[in-house]
Amino acid sequence: MANYLVVGEVDKGNLKKASKEAVSTAKKIFGSASAVLIGEGASSVAAELGKYGADTIYAGDVNEYNGEAYAKAIAQLVKDKGFDVILIPHSWVGRDISARLGALLDAAVISDAVEIKLEGDRVVIKKPVYSGKAFAELKCRTPIQIVTFRPNSQGIEEQAGSGNVENINVDFGGVKTKLISVKESGGERVPLTEADIVVSAGRGIKGPENMKLIEDLADLLGAGVGASRAVVDAGWCDHTLQIGQTGQTVSPTLYIAVGISGAIQHLAGMGSSKYIVAINKDPDAPIFKVSTYGVVDDLFKVVPAMQEEIRKLKG
Amino acid sequence: MNILVLIKQVPDTEAKITVSSGKVNEAGIKWIISPYDEIGLEEAIQWKEKTGGTVTALSVGPDQVVSSLRTAYAMGADNAIHVKVDDYNMLDSFSIAEAIIKAIEGEKYDVILAGRQGSDSDNGQVPYIVGTKLGYGVVSYAKKVDLQDSKAVIECEAEGGEATYEAEYPVIITANAGLAEPRYPSLKGIMASKKKPITTKTLDDLGISPEPKIDVIEFQPPPPRPPGRIIEGEEPEEKAANLVKALHEEIKVI
Numbered sequence A: 001m002a003n004y005l006v007v008g009e010v011d012k013g014n015l016k017k018a019s020k021e022a023v024s025t026a027k028k029i030f031g032s033a034s035a036v037l038i039g040e041g042a043s044s045v046a047a048e049l050g051k052y053g054a055d056t057i058y059a060g061d062v063n064e065y066n067g068e069a070y071a072k073a074i075a076q077l078v079k080d081k082g083f084d085v086i087l088i089p090h091s092w093v094g095r096d097i098s099a100r101l102g103a104l105l106d107a108a109v110i111s112d113a114v115e116i117k118l119e120g121d122r123v124v125i126k127k128p129v130y131s132g133k134a135f136a137e138l139k140c141r142t143p144i145q146i147v148t149f150r151p152n153s154q155g156i157e158e159q160a161g162s163g164n165v166e167n168i169n170v171d172f173g174g175v176k177t178k179l180i181s182v183k184e185s186g187g188e189r190v191p192l193t194e195a196d197i198v199v200s201a202g203r204g205i206k207g208p209e210n211m212k213l214i215e216d217l218a219d220l221l222g223a224g225v226g227a228s229r230a231v232v233d234a235g236w237c238d239h240t241l242q243i244g245q246t247g248q249t250v251s252p253t254l255y256i257a258v259g260i261s262g263a264i265q266h267l268a269g270m271g272s273s274k275y276i277v278a279i280n281k282d283p284d285a286p287i288f289k290v291s292t293y294g295v296v297d298d299l300f301k302v303v304p305a306m307q308e309e310i311r312k313l314k315g
Numbered sequence B: 001m002n003i004l005v006l007i008k009q010v011p012d013t014e015a016k017i018t019v020s021s022g023k024v025n026e027a028g029i030k031w032i033i034s035p036y037d038e039i040g041l042e043e044a045i046q047w048k049e050k051t052g053g054t055v056t057a058l059s060v061g062p063d064q065v066v067s068s069l070r071t072a073y074a075m076g077a078d079n080a081i082h083v084k085v086d087d088y089n090m091l092d093s094f095s096i097a098e099a100i101i102k103a104i105e106g107e108k109y110d111v112i113l114a115g116r117q118g119s120d121s122d123n124g125q126v127p128y129i130v131g132t133k134l135g136y137g138v139v140s141y142a143k144k145v146d147l148q149d150s151k152a153v154i155e156c157e158a159e160g161g162e163a164t165y166e167a168e169y170p171v172i173i174t175a176n177a178g179l180a181e182p183r184y185p186s187l188k189g190i191m192a193s194k195k196k197p198i199t200t201k202t203l204d205d206l207g208i209s210p211e212p213k214i215d216v217i218e219f220q221p222p223p224p225r226p227p228g229r230i231i232e233g234e235e236p237e238e239k240a241a242n243l244v245k246a247l248h249e250e251i252k253v254i
């Protein structure tokens, strides 16, 4: 019987959504899971992962992020407890830790899985390659298997249960890099990669003054705000909002593309969204080929009217 | 500073990728330097032009990667190393990392610049494996790099914002979009690059035969998206109302 470990994430005492998804996924596919959670306030929120199926949660309280130190602590835990399969969200932290962990454990890593199944003792995964233009079905050949999955691709299920928490030590000795400062952008809105709904602006919005139209729609829906590279390059919004091959990858339940043509590099960042809505006045825009619902019309008329309708709906 | 730039050759981002019998059809694909690696290369060349030192480009792959090394020369690299692997698998990060580590054994580079991810594998693993095995720091998603005398200061994209790191040398830095704007090589540069020497090392030369750590079961075309529909309506307002209704009643997301 293999031993499964999930790497969770905590940010200033808040359990990140992807951690819950990781534990749920491990529980669903593997039948059991332990978890490790390192960060500020880890031990205070660790028990919460029990609700998603984690048996034991190893918590490391630290006040500073360091990928090297985190990876070393997790590698030590894997060796001490004999874990065979490690599941990690393909978030910023997951990407910064997973391959280091692989190198420390001589374990192959498969990144950004969108489908995961178990065949015998092997985890078989499907992942997009060439920016989503093809998919690869892969498995690790090494005794320890490490898989990262695309956040929001697996879903979250609550269970009845409670985990027990054990504290672990995270040693920062010998690290070669030091985090000096962190600047958060985005403010109140949900982080893009965690958002269930994303509303994205394209060049069709014509100018920076119209970002507000997109933001207002997003706020009505409790959604995250994204943008195409054309919008970012024009300086109409912060570069962290860029979605696509050279920006962020998102996989929300609903993606609303407003005035976006749907270039292949943009599709690379949102093509795995569950439902896609496109609002574009050009009926031949490629975005319609991937859309669940398309509205062919002027966004400056459609978006305000949508806001009206949503307000009515919400009473 | 002596800078090593890791260059992965990938299909042009505009290339049409087709799959048959579980394999990607490579015929007709134009091969380029992975976009992030090109950014890393540009950054390295700019540092050399400002502060001196050398830029060495290294690529692991079959013979065709030589064309990308020539492009690196044309942009301004001083040296080029081709680690020749005929049964190259772009997803097998460990074998690629092992070849890179062996190929640079005995050389001294202050900085290794790489891409945040290959635009083929979309992995972002190789720089971390190389760094971890060599005991070097790795800082990813760099948007601004300052190579000071005693340390490197790196501003990078992080979850929901930006982070600034300090790192001791040698350090591995991966380039994000925006770090530098790759130049177009001059005609003179392109002509000159054709005559520059490329150091070729085979796995035999390096004395390694990496065991693949990943099994590629097969490649598949992307799963088809369920057919969508165009929302009907006379006026934009009617279309908006029908859309909101569909989102609420059919897929129940709002």
Ligand SMILES: Cc1cc2nc3c(=O)[nH]c(=O)nc-3n(C[C@H](O)[C@H](O)[C@H](O)COP(=O)(O)OP(=O)(O)OC[C@H]3O[C@@H](n4cnc5c(N)ncnc54)[C@H](O)[C@@H]3O)c2cc1C
Pocket: A201, A202, A203, A204, A205, A227, A228, A229, A230, A231, A242, A243, A244, A245, A246, A247, A248, A258, A259, A260, A261, A262, A263, A264, A265, A266, A269, A279, A280, A281, A282, A285, A297, A298, A299, A300, B013, B035
């Ligand atoms: C190496 C590389 C990497 C790239 N990476 C990315 C990336 O990460 N992300 C990304 O997004 N792009 C990326 N691109 C750029 C990409 O190719 C496109 O240029 C870009 O996505 C276009 O943005 P857009 O759709 O907003 O603009 P456009 O293509 O100009 O589309 C604007 C759309 O708005 C519509 N429109 C205009 N006015 C209205 C109106 N009043 N009402 C309704 N619709 C209207 C138009 O019909 C049009 O379809 C990359 C390109 C390269 C070469």
Ligand SMILES: Nc1ncnc2c1ncn2[C@@H]1O[C@H](COP(=O)(O)O)[C@@H](O)[C@H]1O
Pocket: B006, B007, B008, B009, B034, B036, B037, B058, B059, B060, B061, B090, B093, B096, B113, B114, B115, B116, B117, B118, B119, B121, B122, B123, B124, B125, B126, B127
């Ligand atoms: N075959 C290769 N030769 C040289 N560098 C590589 C190779 N594969 C990956 N790299 C480097 O590692 C980065 C990340 O690649 P990957 O791990 O495949 O996403 C690339 O952007 C390159 O800088």
